[in-house]
Amino acid sequence: MIERPESAVASIAQRNLEGYVGFANLPNQVYRKSVKRGFEFTLMVVGESGLGKSTLINSLFLTDLYSKDYPGPSLRIKKTVQVEQSKVLVKEGGVQLTLTIVDTPGFGDAVDNSNCWQPVINYIDSKCEDFLNAESRVNRRLMPDNRVHCCLYFIAPSGHGLKPLDVEFMKRLHDKVNVIPLIAKADTLTPEECQLFKKQIMKEIQEHKIQIYEFPDTEDDEDSKLIRKIKEQMPLAVVGSNVVIEVNGKKVRGRQYPWGVAEVENGEHCDFTVLRNMLIRTHMQDLKDVTNNVHYENYRSRKLAAVTCNGGVDTSKTKNQMTRSPLAQMEEERREHVMKMKKMETEMEQVFEMKVKEKKQKLKDSEAELERRHEQMKKNLEAQYKELEEKKRHHEEEKSNWEAQQRILEQQKLEASKTMEKNKKKGKIF
Amino acid sequence: MAATEIARQAGEGARAVPLAGHVGFDSMPDQLVNKSVNHGFCFNILCVGETGLGKSTLMDTLFNTKFEGEPTQHNQPGVQLKSNTYELQESNVRLKLTVVNTVGFGDQINKEDSYKSIVEFIDTQFEAYLQEELKIKRTLHSYHDTRIHACLYFIAPTGHSLKSLDLVTMKKLDSKVNIIPIIAKSDAISKSELTKFKIKITSELVSNGVQIYQFPTDDETVAEINSTMNGHLPFAVVGSTEEVKIGNKMVKARQYPWGTVQVENESHCDFVKLREMLIRVNMEDLREQTHTRHYELYRRCKLEEMGFKDTDPDCKPFSLQETYEAKRNEFMGDLQKKEEEMRQMFVQRVKEKEAELKEAEKELHEKFDRLKKLHQDEKKKLEDKKKSLDDELNGFKQKKTAAELLQSQAQQAGGSTTLKRDKERKNNPWLCTE
Numbered sequence: 001m002i003e004r005p006e007s008a009v010a011s012i013a014q015r016n017l018e019g020y021v022g023f024a025n026l027p028n029q030v031y032r033k034s035v036k037r038g039f040e041f042t043l044m045v046v047g048e049s050g051l052g053k054s055t056l057i058n059s060l061f062l063t064d065l066y067s068k069d070y071p072g073p074s075l076r077i078k079k080t081v082q083v084e085q086s087k088v089l090v091k092e093g094g095v096q097l098t099l100t101i102v103d104t105p106g107f108g109d110a111v112d113n114s115n116c117w118q119p120v121i122n123y124i125d126s127k128c129e130d131f132l133n134a135e136s137r138v139n140r141r142l143m144p145d146n147r148v149h150c151c152l153y154f155i156a157p158s159g160h161g162l163k164p165l166d167v168e169f170m171k172r173l174h175d176k177v178n179v180i181p182l183i184a185k186a187d188t189l190t191p192e193e194c195q196l197f198k199k200q201i202m203k204e205i206q207e208h209k210i211q212i213y214e215f216p217d218t219e220d221d222e223d224s225k226l227i228r229k230i231k232e233q234m235p236l237a238v239v240g241s242n243v244v245i246e247v248n249g250k251k252v253r254g255r256q257y258p259w260g261v262a263e264v265e266n267g268e269h270c271d272f273t274v275l276r277n278m279l280i281r282t283h284m285q286d287l288k289d290v291t292n293n294v295h296y297e298n299y300r301s302r303k304l305a306a307v308t309c310n311g312g313v314d315t316s317k318t319k320n321q322m323t324r325s326p327l328a329q330m331e332e333e334r335r336e337h338v339m340k341m342k343k344m345e346t347e348m349e350q351v352f353e354m355k356v357k358e359k360k361q362k363l364k365d366s367e368a369e370l371e372r373r374h375e376q377m378k379k380n381l382e383a384q385y386k387e388l389e390e391k392k393r394h395h396e397e398e399k400s401n402w403e404a405q406q407r408i409l410e411q412q413k414l415e416a417s418k419t420m421e422k423n424k425k426k427g428k429i430f
Numbered sequence: 431m432a433a434t435e436i437a438r439q440a441g442e443g444a445r446a447v448p449l450a451g452h453v454g455f456d457s458m459p460d461q462l463v464n465k466s467v468n469h470g471f472c473f474n475i476l477c478v479g480e481t482g483l484g485k486s487t488l489m490d491t492l493f494n495t496k497f498e499g500e501p502t503q504h505n506q507p508g509v510q511l512k513s514n515t516y517e518l519q520e521s522n523v524r525l526k527l528t529v530v531n532t533v534g535f536g537d538q539i540n541k542e543d544s545y546k547s548i549v550e551f552i553d554t555q556f557e558a559y560l561q562e563e564l565k566i567k568r569t570l571h572s573y574h575d576t577r578i579h580a581c582l583y584f585i586a587p588t589g590h591s592l593k594s595l596d597l598v599t600m601k602k603l604d605s606k607v608n609i610i611p612i613i614a615k616s617d618a619i620s621k622s623e624l625t626k627f628k629i630k631i632t633s634e635l636v637s638n639g640v641q642i643y644q645f646p647t648d649d650e651t652v653a654e655i656n657s658t659m660n661g662h663l664p665f666a667v668v669g670s671t672e673e674v675k676i677g678n679k680m681v682k683a684r685q686y687p688w689g690t691v692q693v694e695n696e697s698h699c700d701f702v703k704l705r706e707m708l709i710r711v712n713m714e715d716l717r718e719q720t721h722t723r724h725y726e727l728y729r730r731c732k733l734e735e736m737g738f739k740d741t742d743p744d745c746k747p748f749s750l751q752e753t754y755e756a757k758r759n760e761f762m763g764d765l766q767k768k769e770e771e772m773r774q775m776f777v778q779r780v781k782e783k784e785a786e787l788k789e790a791e792k793e794l795h796e797k798f799d800r801l802k803k804l805h806q807d808e809k810k811k812l813e814d815k816k817k818s819l820d821d822e823l824n825g826f827k828q829k830k831t832a833a834e835l836l837q838s839q840a841q842q843a844g845g846s847t848t849l850k851r852d853k854e855r856k857n858n859p860w861l862c863t864e
Contacts (some may be wrong), residue, residue, distance in 0.1 A: 093456030
């Protein structure tokens, strides 16, 4: 794998512009392109039947998402928890939005509600999985984003506190999706009751360490103030209505009671406007970003860690592995293996060489030994030879001496006999 | 920002519904824009061209600031890429600009490998991004994107045609980066020559199949201006950071004895067109093209190289998990096989060496057996000789003893004879003695 060159991450210098350049137009370029692309948003609503979920959706988006032709899930009787999605295309001010509403009919309606959150979790995970697979393909092209960007959780307006089911659900989903708890049918609570209820809920949420969606801090003071105000009003108490009523000459959405009209968009009656502004007008993009950067990434790293580390128990090793891609991980393992093999190879090579050397040395030694012995024997032989030669020479000398002597003796004898003969001749002998 | 940008709306199954009032999601583009402004933008330009064509000056002129760098000499041994990153701000928009310069391009005698370091650099940036994207724990959101978004290719103002180095380099780069060819130092070309030059360049590029960057014409807001500008490519530019007083304004210009070339005068050169197209209108599109086209191509090739496929032999799509698991099993099997192979090889070697050494040992023994035999023979010879000598000695001894015996006998006899003679002499003193 190619290493990242140091020059790419060098120090960054500041420069001042001395004139017009034009990149201040970049935001407009981004604007233009995003409008052309269009937007997507997936909203999930969870809560018991009859809490006014469908009505709230209609009120939020000022449309009849659930109408006679497309009846809402609440009008259909469900035995088990279903997860159903409806996709609509809405246009406003040149901006196109593909809105997906995910409903969960049957949630919390059974007598035994254990695991009723499981279909919801499965749905969320399956959407993440789809995205993960699409993102990991070799040929990537259009990747529709069907991940759940926001989950509105409807709390029944009991006025007391969270039900065990509420706690359980939120605890299980807060790390998978942006959870925004709402107090449904808030027109059954007086403002004081509502305040108490809200405080109680927030206390319980904190106690159970549930992480609901948090508004990001902004540098803008104005926005910060607004955000702080919204935070104080959490969870938002909402009222929804499909009916338009005339109040003081104005047409408003509201609920008509004998004692008055509860207006949906009246800030003093309920927090609907706050919800709508926050959800749609100011933080829709942030909800998508948090889903993408936090919840999806969590899902992805969990999924990939399971695949590559094969449930590795050694935490120190897995921590290191997490900072790499699975492929880099394999590459690293391959490199380690190559090193191991090299080491093994050098070790084996060493042992081999050593043994060969030993054997060769032994061979050499025995050769030397044999040579030596041979030499010795040769020397011995030579010595003997020399001795023999010496003896022979000595003998020869002796022999020749003796022979010479003999010859002299012989000569003498001969002379003597000759003299004797002479003397004999001279007649001396009688 | 990247992953969500790829996500497109799937229109299937979505029915259009009318809205009964103002919902407010038309603020979505603004929300998006605010986020990106807060996050800051990033843009990377690569300048490719021979030394001395005014690349650095043009960058300084384009961005109205002084970037690093001194003019380089012509004696570079190879092509190197020098990259510098700057933080610029215009009104509320922050831009992290990286300018990459090719140093020594076109200076060597043998320019065959000139393009290689450029291609390598571009690939390195893609690889870095790919690695980040494939990590288990990744931070794409805060990743500093170093991929090259635009390549300004500087053409020497010969007035005739493209050099073969230019064609070769651009052909190698056109599938990896957005190429915007520009005629450098165009104040050396007259207007009529320029038109001919541009036509020649364009036709050469087309006939060689080089794909340069086309300004996008699919968005109605900018389609018109973009298509007009496409017809003016390649832009003939002049760069200058010196200011000259024209009328009552100070403008960037180059002063000659015969006149002043004003950089921002559209009838003098295409500098303004370049700035408009590159920065003000299409910067975002350049980034998008880099990400969705060039990077995707690189990624696809890389993954295919590593053996990843989208469908198995039965044409069923693979899930990511299956792919990774399959890869991993293959990989482990591969490693084990390698280990086995190495072991086998060693076993083989040991066997061979053993045989060799045994052979040597045998030879040695044979040698010494022969020597021993020789020695035996020699010994035997010696024995024989000894024996013969001994025999001779014995013989001699016998002879000697015999002779001595004879002698002693003779002496005795002779002695007696001599004695007799002596006696006789005694008796006969008148016997002649010698």
